[in-house]
Amino acid sequence: HDHIFVNKLTYGLRVPFSESWLVKFSEPKRGEVIVFKYPKDMSTFFIKRIVGESGDKIFYENGTLYVNDKPVEKTVPASRDDFEWLRDVDFQRDGNMNDGKDNYVEFTENLPGGKNHAILLRKGEIYETFGPVIVPDGQLFVMGDNRMNSADSRVWGFLPKENILGRAMFVWLS
Numbered sequence: 001h002d003h004i005f006v007n008k009l010t011y012g013l014r015v016p017f018s019e020s021w022l023v024k025f026s027e028p029k030r031g032e033v034i035v036f037k038y039p040k041d042m043s044t045f046f047i048k049r050i051v052g053e054s055g056d057k058i059f060y061e062n063g064t065l066y067v068n069d070k071p072v073e074k075t076v077p078a079s080r081d082d083f084e085w086l087r088d089v090d091f092q093r094d095g096n097m098n099d100g101k102d103n104y105v106e107f108t109e110n111l112p113g114g115k116n117h118a119i120l121l122r123k124g125e126i127y128e129t130f131g132p133v134i135v136p137d138g139q140l141f142v143m144g145d146n147r148m149n150s151a152d153s154r155v156w157g158f159l160p161k162e163n164i165l166g167r168a169m170f171v172w173l174s
C-alpha cells in the first residue's frame with residue numbers, strides 16, 4: 001500500500017491517452033525500477049525492475065539470475081537495516097497468513113552496469129528454473145525484487161517498451 005513518485009518525463013513525452021511518443025529523451029536501462037501497464041490488463045499498473053534489455057539472454061536457476069550467460073553476483077548485505085523495517089504482514093499474501101520475514105533472506109544483487117539492489121529469496125525452497133530466453137527488440141525483461149513472490153516476465157512474458165509509464169523515484173507515503 002505504498003504510494004510512490006513516478007517520473008513520467010524521464011523517457012520522453014507521450015501523445016496524451018496513448019502509448020505513442022512525441023519525443024524520446026532516453027531509453028529505460030537495466031537496474032531501473034519502472035511503473036508500467038500490465039500487458040495482460042492495460043488498466044492495471046505494475047512496478048518491477050528491468051533486468052534484461054533487448055538482445056539480452058536471460059536465464060534464472062536456483063535463485064541466481066544469469067544475464068548473457070554470466071551469473072549476476074549476489075552478496076550478503078553489510079547491514080540488515082533495509083530488511084529489518086519489513087513486517088511479517090508484508091509477506092502474508094495470497095491467503096498465506098503463516099508466512100513471515102523469518103522465512104526469507106536478503107541479498108544484494110549487482111546487475112551488469114554496476115546497479116546494486118536488494119532482493120529477497122525464500123529460505124530452504126527448491127527454486128524454479130526459467131529460460132534461457134532472448135529479449136526481443138522493443139521489449140524488456142522485468143523481475144520483482146521479492147523473487148519468490150513476484151508475477152513478472154517469468155510468468156507473463158516480455159514487457160513492450162510502449163507500456164512504460166515512467167521510472168519509480170521514491171516512496172512518498174507508506
